[in-house]
Amino acid sequence: MNKLITLLFKKALIRSLNKKAPSRFRYSVENDFYSIVIKKQGDEYGILVDSMNPTTIKGRLWTGSRYQIPASISFDRLQKPILEVTRFYGFEQIRYSGLWDFWCGEIFQLPFLHWLASTVKQKFFEATTRFRHSRMDVLKKLVEKHLDTAVRQNGLLFEANQKSIIQMFSDCYGARVFAHSAYSAESAHFRLIIESLAETGDLNKKNRHEFELSPKALATIAEYEQAERRHKDNIRLNWLIAVLTLVIAASTALQGWQAFQLLNEATPSPKLDQTSR
Template sequence: MRRAIDIALRKNAPMMIPTSGDAGRRNDCYVVYLEDQEGHGRFLANELTEHGLQGKWSVDGKNFVEECSVPYTAFPEFKPLIQHYYGGWTFNSRSISSFILKHLLSYPLWRVAWDRLLQAFFNRRQLTRHDRLRVLKYVLAETVKNRNYIAHETELLTQFYTVRWVFRPDKEELMTYYRLLLDALQESGDLKQAQFGLVLDPKAINTIAQYEQEERRHGQNAATQNGIRFLTVILTLVGIAQAVAAIHESWWKK
């Protein structure tokens, strides 16, 4: 444990750790905790000394305020929790073997690099913007599962495109589009304003039913038109065949 803590404290985290934006992407620091056997954080390490760890103690497992030290002989009474803040990510190690393995394999480095590569490909994709009926059907489905469901553009974006939309350069445009779409559904009476946001209005069920009925009618009409075209082609071919047969027969009679 001593060796692992020594490695981590070489990049000891500052008091305030940025976790977002450019500052978060530049992170590369560690926070070392010692937990009791019940998994409650008791000690926040700041410095490795000749006789043990210097840091702060916590009575409630949340606030580390009391200056104290933990001798090396007391290490077996605790379990380590080492948090590595790297590239906007947080990698937790609850065992020395897990920490050493991640450190030797440079796991945070290639894991963040792989994610950024995936994000770059995602950012290059042209996202399909869903129409109002697709959104209305989604809101209906979610309301059936949860009567207190609140429709919001950020939740729609996450469901349709995963959380990667947050890191796209056109995220503001996406948010504006779905905000306008929700406003349009409210204007048409399919959504209504509630205390904490927009919720489904029962009228939406009729809207969806009418649209689906029109879709079925359109499909039936299209099938009929296709059938007529197919029959026309068949009759034309039959007519051509009969004409060819008649010409052939008259030619042989000569």
């Protein structure tokens, strides 16, 4: 690397390591962390950077499941390194691929613009989202999500997989629900709905927080829809009876009025009789 590239590379590492992401953290609006991985051509995982000094980079190598093996590399041995940085800004994740991508994003405040756009979308989401407080609405959404996934995979050979209740909540409302102002109350209500569906056999409870969609769910939905159709048919029938009753009553009243008019016309006037005498 030439001197300018080396300087920019080290400055990018220093800037990122000043706010290095902890091993575990929860998503929060206050997040502002960086995760740095340095790769070389043909290396899929590279080294996750933990620290650096003027001559050496220290970090961890990939074990097949996570970054765990301690490792270090000197700046002298770096030949055209690929810098990949993930910045966690609020609920947003911005991925930089390459040195120039990193500095363009940081100079033009790309994370802040992402956050601003996300905030506007979140406010719109909260204003338009209506939570499903019906067991059947939630069950229908879970079945719909299962069928959508099945279509994208093997279809006939696809089987329902167990999911965490968090994933189910996300399937019903989207990822933005976790930043909703009413998240605590609505998630507690959603938990009760899921537990209720498990009690009736529409979901199989695998462990404390994981559930699996049961084939019985289709029978439950079919029975509910049939009952709804009957209910709507009864409503239509009752309205029809009410309308017919009003028509009959109006017709009877009209006939009575006509009979009354005819009777009046057929009855002679007393004054006319006296005149004729």
